[in-house]
Amino acid sequence: MKVKVISRSTDEFTRERSQDLQRVFRNFDPTLRTQEKAVEYVRALNAAKLDKIFARPFIGAMDGHRDSIKCMAKNPSYLKGIFSGSDDGDIRLWDIASRRTVCQFPGHQGAVQGLTVSTDGSILVSCGSDCTVRLWNVPGATLADSDNLSDNSAKALAVYVWKNAFRAVDHQWDGDLFATAGAQVDIWNHNRSQPVNTFDWGTDTTISVRFNPGEPNILATSANDRSITLYDLRMSSPARKVIMRTKANSIAWNPMEPLNFTVANEDCNCYSYDARKLDEAKCVHKDHVSAVMDIDFSPTGREFVTGSYDRTVRIFQYNGGHSREIYHTKRMQRVFCVKYSSDASYVISGSDDTNLRLWKAKASEQLGVVLPRERKKHEYLEAVKNRYKHLPEVKRIVRHRHLPKPIYKAANLRRTMIEAERRKEQRRKAHSAPGSVVTESIRKRRIIKEVE
Amino acid sequence: MGAKEENGDGEMDQTVKKYLRGEAANLEGLQDKKLKGQLAIREELYGKSAKAAAKIEKWLLPSEGGYLEAEGIEKTWRIKQESIAREVDILSLRNQYDIILPELGPYTLDFTPNGRYMAAAGRKGHLAVVDMKTLSLIKEIQVRETVRDVVYLHNELFFAAAQKKYPYIYNRDGTELHCLKEHGAVSRLQFLKNHFLLASINKLGQLHYQDVTMGEMVGNYRTGSGRTDAMQVNPFNGVVALGHSSGTVTMWKPTSAAPLVKMLCHPGPVSSLAFHPNGHLMATSGKEKKIKIWDLRKFEVIQTLSGHAKTLNFSQKGLLAAGTGSFVQILGDFSGSQNYSRYMSHSISKGYQVGKVLFRPYEDVLGIGHSMGWSSILIPGSGEPNFDSWVANPFETSKQRREKEVHSLLDKLPPETIMLDPTKVGTVRPARKKEKKPTKEEREAEMEAAVEAAKDTDIKKKTKGRNKPSKRAQRRKEIIDRAKRPFLEHRVEEQETFRKKHKTNMETEMPKSLQRFVRQKAT
Numbered sequence: 015m016k017v018k019v020i021s022r023s024t025d026e027f028t029r030e031r032s033q034d035l036q037r038v039f040r041n042f043d044p045t046l047r048t049q050e051k052a053v054e055y056v057r058a059l060n061a062a063k064l065d066k067i068f069a070r071p072f073i074g075a076m077d078g079h080r081d082s083i084k085c086m087a088k089n090p091s092y093l094k095g096i097f098s099g100s101d102d103g104d105i106r107l108w109d110i111a112s113r114r115t116v117c118q119f120p121g122h123q124g125a126v127q128g129l130t131v132s133t134d135g136s137i138l139v140s141c142g143s144d145c146t147v148r149l150w151n152v153p154g155a156t157l158a159d160s161d162n163l164s165d166n167s168a169k170a171l172a173v174y175v176w177k178n179a180f181r182a183v184d185h186q187w188d189g190d191l192f193a194t195a196g197a198q199v200d201i202w203n204h205n206r207s208q209p210v211n212t213f214d215w216g217t218d219t220t221i222s223v224r225f226n227p228g229e230p231n232i233l234a235t236s237a238n239d240r241s242i243t244l245y246d247l248r249m250s251s252p253a254r255k256v257i258m259r260t261k262a263n264s265i266a267w268n269p270m271e272p273l274n275f276t277v278a279n280e281d282c283n284c285y286s287y288d289a290r291k292l293d294e295a296k297c298v299h300k301d302h303v304s305a306v307m308d309i310d311f312s313p314t315g316r317e318f319v320t321g322s323y324d325r326t327v328r329i330f331q332y333n334g335g336h337s338r339e340i341y342h343t344k345r346m347q348r349v350f351c352v353k354y355s356s357d358a359s360y361v362i363s364g365s366d367d368t369n370l371r372l373w374k375a376k377a378s379e380q381l382g383v384v385l386p387r388e389r390k391k392h393e394y395l396e397a398v399k400n401r402y403k404h405l406p407e408v409k410r411i412v413r414h415r416h417l418p419k420p421i422y423k424a425a426n427l428r429r430t431m432i433e434a435e436r437r438k439e440q441r442r443k444a445h446s447a448p449g450s451v452v453t454e455s456i457r458k459r460r461i462i463k464e465v466e
Numbered sequence: 467m468g469a470k471e472e473n474g475d476g477e478m479d480q481t482v483k484k485y486l487r488g489e490a491a492n493l494e495g496l497q498d499k500k501l502k503g504q505l506a507i508r509e510e511l512y513g514k515s516a517k518a519a520a521k522i523e524k525w526l527l528p529s530e531g532g533y534l535e536a537e538g539i540e541k542t543w544r545i546k547q548e549s550i551a552r553e554v555d556i557l558s559l560r561n562q563y564d565i566i567l568p569e570l571g572p573y574t575l576d577f578t579p580n581g582r583y584m585a586a587a588g589r590k591g592h593l594a595v596v597d598m599k600t601l602s603l604i605k606e607i608q609v610r611e612t613v614r615d616v617v618y619l620h621n622e623l624f625f626a627a628a629q630k631k632y633p634y635i636y637n638r639d640g641t642e643l644h645c646l647k648e649h650g651a652v653s654r655l656q657f658l659k660n661h662f663l664l665a666s667i668n669k670l671g672q673l674h675y676q677d678v679t680m681g682e683m684v685g686n687y688r689t690g691s692g693r694t695d696a697m698q699v700n701p702f703n704g705v706v707a708l709g710h711s712s713g714t715v716t717m718w719k720p721t722s723a724a725p726l727v728k729m730l731c732h733p734g735p736v737s738s739l740a741f742h743p744n745g746h747l748m749a750t751s752g753k754e755k756k757i758k759i760w761d762l763r764k765f766e767v768i769q770t771l772s773g774h775a776k777t778l779n780f781s782q783k784g785l786l787a788a789g790t791g792s793f794v795q796i797l798g799d800f801s802g803s804q805n806y807s808r809y810m811s812h813s814i815s816k817g818y819q820v821g822k823v824l825f826r827p828y829e830d831v832l833g834i835g836h837s838m839g840w841s842s843i844l845i846p847g848s849g850e851p852n853f854d855s856w857v858a859n860p861f862e863t864s865k866q867r868r869e870k871e872v873h874s875l876l877d878k879l880p881p882e883t884i885m886l887d888p889t890k891v892g893t894v895r896p897a898r899k900k901e902k903k904p905t906k907e908e909r910e911a912e913m914e915a916a917v918e919a920a921k922d923t924d925i926k927k928k929t930k931g932r933n934k935p936s937k938r939a940q941r942r943k944e945i946i947d948r949a950k951r952p953f954l955e956h957r958v959e960e961q962e963t964f965r966k967k968h969k970t971n972m973e974t975e976m977p978k979s980l981q982r983f984v985r986q987k988a989t
Contacts, residue, residue, distance in 0.1 A: 015542075016535040017550055019558045019830045019846050024599075026528075027861045036866065039528060041854040042519040044487055045744050045782075048701050049660050051891040052883040060876065333500070402892055 058402035061395035062411040064378075071341055071377035073360070076113045076370040079104055083364035085128050085182075086351045089152065091135030093356055098364055099126030105140055107152070110360070110372060118167050119150050128183035130192060137171065137204065141180035141194050148173050149204065174207045176200070182222045188230040191247070195220035199235055201247060213245050215252045224265045228272025232289075236262035240462075242277060244289060255465040256292040258285075264308045268332060270315025276332075278306035278320055282428075284330065285460065293464045295457040299330045301337040303424040312354045312375070319361045319375075321349030324421055327363045329375065340415050341373050478520055485516035488889065531783065532830040532846035534810070543795075543808040547843050554844065560601060561831045564814070564841040567592070572821040573835040574615055578622045579659065580858035581827035581849075585625045586840055587616035593627055595638060598826070599860070607640040617655040619664070619678055620874060621867055626664060628652035633666060635678070648683055649674045654697040658704050660879045663720060665706045667697050673706070675720040675881065684881050685720035696738045700762075702745020704884040709736030715750060720881040727886070729765055731758060740778035740786065747804065749786055751775035757788060759806060768804050771797070781825035781848035785809060787832055789820035794834055796845055812843050828853050828860055913953040920949035 029036055044050070081102040089095050095116065099105045103122030106115045124143035131138050131152065138150040149172040178197040185192040191210070194200050199220050200209035218239040226232040231247040242262055243255045262277035262285075274296065276286040284299040284306055304324035311318045317338070321327050327349055328337040347366035354361055354375065361373045374381070380388070402408050417425070443451045490509050496502045534550070536542045551559055567573070571589030578584075583604070586594045591613055594606035615628040619635070624643070626635045633652045635644040650668040657664055663684060664676045671692045675685040689708060696709030705717045705726060713732040716725035732752025739750045748760045751774070759769040773795065775788035785798040786806060798809040814820065814836060822835040826842075829849045834841045853860060862870070883891060904912065925941055927933055969984075976984050 015537055015540055015545060015549070015553070016533070017553045017846055018530075019532045019550075019554050019844050020529065020828070020849050020851050021555055021558045022529065022860070023557070024861065036863070038855045039853060039859075040522075040856070041527060041850075041852040042485065042522060043850075043854075044484065046850070046854055046857050048745075049704060049879065049883065049888045049891075051889055052879045053660065053877050055883075055891050056877055056879055405892060 054398055055402055058398045058408050061399040062408050069377035071374045073372040074113045076108050078115050079368040082366040084350055086353050086364050087129035087131050088353055089131045089135045097129050098370055099129045101125040117153050121170050127181050130183050130185040132185050139183055139192050141183040143179045145179050146173055146175050184223045184225050186225050186230050187227050193223045195223040222264050226267050226272050227269045234265045257462040259460050266309045266311045268311055268315045278309040280305045298456050303421055308351045310352050310354045312358045313356055314358050319352045319354050321352035321363050323348050342418055481520040481523055482516045485519040527852040529851035531851045534846040543811050550844055561842055562844050565839045567839040572837040573840045574822045575824050575833050575835045576617050577826050578618050580860045581829055582860050583622040585616045587613045605640045614653050615655045617657050626655055628655050656699040662878050669693050687723050696736050698739050700741045703888045709739050711735040719884040738778045740780050742780045749778050777823050779823045779825055782850040783848055785848045787823040789823040792816055792818050916949040920946045
């Protein structure tokens with residue numbers, strides 16, 4: 015007869031010296047683990063609760079400006095710095111890590127309306143209500159020494175005066191042209207004191223301008239006549255225009271899918287468009303209760319942050335209809351500009367109360383160096399929470415956010431109003447001849463027309 | 467070569483199926499394209515992980531299982547332990563022994579989930595904790611009381627003993643930690659690992675569930691069937707099954723006072739039951755010399771074997787041990803078709819009565835507790851050769867044990883998760899259709915149908931002068947009235963409720979001076 019019995023020798027299954035790691039053996043057989051789904055569910059519930067315990071998104075405020083902050087700019091080649099411009103002409107360069115002003119750029123007489131940095135990070139371009147465009151040298155290596163508490167001031171590299179006040183400025187991603195928006199759209203070169211090119215379509219002021227990250231010659235602008243226009247620098251005339259029901263305060267291109275852009279609209283929604291097909295919005299992002307003032311995409315292209323007139327900052331997913339996160343503080347007043355940091359970990363908001371605030375993009379993220387085991391654990395908890403986040407108990411915890419009372423009430427009011435509209439529409443449809451009342455989808459409803 | 471590959475593929479398919487844990491979701495009916503895309507990606511990932519797990523099982527597992535093959539005209543069930551002892555290595559020989567303790571009564575045993583420690587309890591009060599790896603006695607105490615059952619809690623530090631009046635919880639050092647007075651005189655104890663619940667059945671037939679982390683009593687139910695000695699917990703879904711003297715097996719969960727399932731298994735009392743680790747098979751034995759193997763998904767008998775069995779136990783690999791008198795029989799299904807046949811057998815010395823058989827986890831060893839002590843015999847192929855360190859580690863250090871305790875406490879399941887089908891957690895419950903109240907016409911139709919049915923019934927013709935026509939007519943009328951009664955009662959009830967509602971409305975509407983008229987109108 016042939017016999018074999020399980021016999022394990024201890025030295026095969028235990029470590030040799032105490033310096034060695036403990037040996038781990040795995041057997042993935044499902045029969046060894048009973049009630050796996052219930053265990054996963056309990057872990058998801060605990061993960062959701064822990065998330066809420068560790069959710070402390072506010073890191074700090076950067077205090078220094080004396081008037082409300084109207085615009086911000088990121089330096090593409092330096093992660094730690096951010097520029098901000100305020101209504102009294104004060105431009106500052108902040109060091110985010112220490113939350114202090116590194117350098118000031120005095121010079122503007124009126125409000126600073128737009129800030130942008132050139133692609134190599136060496137030149138800062140600012141435009142203001144005093145009809146000037148100023149170019150500044152960004153101080154390079156000396157950003158590191160934070161001992162120097164006194165604010166350094168830099169002198170302007172160049173000052174170009176033009177005809178009308180400017181409303182926004184943006185730099186090309188891969189070249190040395192920048193565009194300003196005001197009464198018309200002007201294209202400038204660093205070295206010329208006059209615009210190289212001018213685009214004019216329509217009679218109203220252009221309030222924001224953005225260059226496409228993928229195609230350096232395409233830019234999108236939004237104007238006071240509720241239109242969004244796409245221009246191509248290689249053609250001498252504008253390319254396409256779409257007119258909506260309300261004006262767009264700001265535009266942002268998706269850096270990972272450069273054909274798509276999202277606009278922050280005055281009617282509390284953000285609309286994502288595909289630049290090739292402007293007759294229908296790709297996605298409508300609804301959650302704010304007042305006009306959305308600014309929008310910026312994360313460098314991953316998967317999320318964007320919006321700041322709104324209703325004193326909140328919200329983070330949306332690029333294809334999601336509702337916000338993933340909302341940030342608010344009692345001290346933060348109307349948010350006029352937001353930026354997503356270039357490492358996709360932080361969100362910076364500039365608001366009416368003269369402060370720039372630094373927030374975490376993921377509220378319960380552990381900052382700093384994360385050990386591989388910790389990271390694996392975080393990833394596992396995230397995955398198990400996502401698997402069960404549709405179940406009522408877990409959903410209730412994951413979804414829960416404290417809203418300030420005015421926003422909560424305003425949101426309820428909006429909801430009842432929209433519900434009432436919808437119900438009336440349904441009844442009208444039900445009581446009229448089939449096919450006579452046509453409901454347009456929300457993606458099309460807000461667009462009046464598209465113009466070639 | 468081609469045929470071998472095909473066979474190999476067939477085996478791989480089986481293992482992949484095992485790791486897939488069920489059917490893939492049907493994505494055809496989904497309208498939401500985004501959701502469909504996300505789910506399709508997830509299904510693909512499941513497939514990949516199942517394939518990877520199957521490959522790991524094939525190539526990376528360190529140990530292989532035991533086996534016993536008979537050659538020639540030999541039969542495996544005639545092979546004695548002595549002949550196995552001659553063929554096996556020295557280390558395994560240590561697992562074959564008899565401990566004779568004649569004075570202290572029939573012994574029961576329990577193993578920790580990793581098979582490393584054993585608690586033995588003699589009826590006359592002897593409690594012993596043995597380390598099975600070194601075969602050394604860690605601690606033994608004499609509690610000077612009847613001890614009917616012993617069970618380990620979540621690790622080797624704690625065990626519970628069902629003593630004469632109440633169950634007690636002891637430390638590994640023999641210190642008495644708790645006296646659980648609410649349970650009463652317990653005859654059997656079971657521990658639910660994932661939920662940290664200690665379940666007990668006492669002499670009055672009361673089932674108690676106690677959470678051993680916080681000490682709260684989660685459930686306390688009267689089974690209504692008196693005293694029972696057959697109690698097992700199904701490791702797959704955490705339900706506790708009791709075998710009663712009426713031949714029924716009831717299954718209980720801590721959150722309901724009525725049993726989940728009540729099945730009639732044997733014409734006589736149920737002497738013992740056992741569950742297969744995969745949760746689909748249950749073996750029960752009755753006093754009428756039959757052992758039945760049940761499929762728990764359909765609640766049907768798969769196989770009936772003849773033989774007494776005072777105690778039953780399934781091993782990790784699915785072998786069934788049945789002990790009766792001084793004879794232990796091990797049955798196994800080798801064709802994979804759930805057809806159990808004789809595999810091995812063992813007789814202990816005549817006069818020794820087998821009290822309990824228990825397979826040792828992760829070893830090819832069967833522990834037998836009998837009236838003169840306990841024995842241990844080798845059963846090749848009964849244990850799982852490859853353990854998972856994060857489920858149960860026979861080579862656990864104290865640090866690992868502490869970490870595991872903390873992790874299992876964090877993952878402690880609430881008692882509501884115990885259900886017959888544990889895979890239902892996280893699924894969508896199908897929407898219950900609201901029962902429509904029958905309309906007036908429907909009710910009239912029902913009443914007419916009942917009346918017709920009543921008219922059709924044959925009245926027994928009475929004899930000896932009792933069959934008068936008037937009496938017959940009266941009887942027929944009585945039958946029809948009885949058929950109509952529930953409908954008329956229902957109608958009267960409805961009218962009353964309607965009147966009450968109407969009355970209160972009217973009362974609130976009318977001014978006070980006019981209310982007396984309202985009341986008159988209602989009457």
